Amino acid sequence: MHPEASSHVIFGWSAAWVSSVLFCIVYGLIISEKINRAVVGLAGAGLLILCGVLTQEAALRGIDFNTIGLLLGMMLIVGITSKSGIFQYVAIWSAKAVNAAPVGVLIMLSLVTAVLSALLDNVTTVLLIVPVTLAITEELGVKAYPYLINEVLFSNIGGTATLIGDPPNIMIGSAVGLTFMDFVIHAGPAVLLVMVLTILPMYWIWRKDLVATPEAQQRVMCFNEREAIKDSRLLKQALGVLAGVIAGFVVAHHFHIAPATISMFGAAVLLLLDNFGRSADDQSKNVHHAFSEVEWITLMFFVGLFILVHGLEASGVIRALAEQLLAVTGGDQKITALGILWGSALLSGVIDNIPFVATMIPLIKSLAPVFGGEQELMKFWWALSLGACLGGNGTLVGASANLVVAGLAERAGQPIRFWDYTKSCFPLMLLSIAVCHLYLQLRYL
């Protein structure tokens, strides 16, 4: 029995059953979207402790504060940086760099989305890029649809390439101690291949719609990207801090500094710079606003989920699941790794990848003795990361960025329908996973 498992479960029930049933109910409620996911996660975690499966101390030990801190710090930094208007500037600049030719704009905005979402969270990236995209496509007189779809796909693809790009990577990186460069080196090449193999079919499908008159292109060329910059002092500070934080992630490993320390310290420095010389009253307003931009729903969801998964771990459910997985794959490394890749891609296409990855992490960790130590697990981590992040592209509900874009598109009168999206993007997702399959096989198996 796990040292943290409590022997005082309510009514003498089995800890494994209580934690499994609670976990399944929470999962079901998250999928049904009837109740906010943060509320469901926290209520489930609370019940788990009240039922006596975990003590409060054990539950707190289950929370990965490195993941929470990393996310919180980055949300603060990005929230402040986005006020400067830099992201709109980059989007307009990139469209003008290709003479506002529709195909060029499609490629540039996809690349900008990929790069930004590799460094920022995906939802923030699309929230900043989509309005500019709508403005540009309206002026060009072209359908916004292919542009928006590409931005969905590339926000998820770009996020796969770095430690901080997507929540699954943050969780995996934090649990396993992977560095920023580990992700760039191991996930990066696969991401580049997937990008090329996504843009080509998208261009092929939409090429007939990607035509604009010279006058329309000229109108976009008249956009003045400099006017998009709202606050150049803030811009310099924010870009400085962002660059410092990313450099910090790259070198942190050598100094034994955890990523959460870097992102939280970066956020503190940026808040300090942004508030320097302001009156006390102005400071409270400004800091209050910065904190209110944080996505507390996501963070609280993580807290609840970590506790619930820790309950499964402590009561031996994860170990039992791992044994099941090994029984299915016969303990074969190749089958296990590719099974994780395809399984996580297909599941992430329909359910939230955050709870899935949170469950898979302890499961994969428990496989270490079978496969000969932690080092042998690396291929499984890359399979999980690539599958869970890219799988989100499969359907409109596969990732939160997808839903955000769909919401914006709907309001702009260019709705993205669930089945239309699935028809063109599910095959593209399968293609990207097939690419990763080959990549994993050639490099690690």
Add this chain to the structure above:
Amino acid sequence: MTIQEVMKASPATVAPDETFGHAFALMMEQKLTHLPVVGSEGVYLGMFDLRDIWQVLLPKAALLAMDSLSDLAFFYESKKQLIDKLRHAANRRVEEFLKEEDAPLEVYPDMPVIEAVLLLHRHDGVLPVVDRKSRRLVGMVGAWDILERLR
């Protein structure tokens, strides 16, 4: 003082199946900022106002109700394009512009004028005066209707 005493009775109105172009012309002609939309038997349905005209002129991206496109200082729009936008909208029906509002902005004839003052302080504009029972439009009350009485 009640609203009935200050309101402007029988104001210009527009029917929901009339066109944007008609409403726009009426507003330009009489220099109106607000044009109440009334259905059969004079029942008040909502307000067609300047915001509907601004909405036609603006790029859709600016209407997402998010602060992600906080301004349009970078944008470029020619006079011809703006005129074209108004022309394109000319055949749309007024009812397309009726907004679903959580708390419709309206007052009743027997309300004290100070209620209208409060609403105008909060929202600016012109308020429709509606009969409580029949929901028929009986008048409009705006800044000048009230302030003229206070001189």
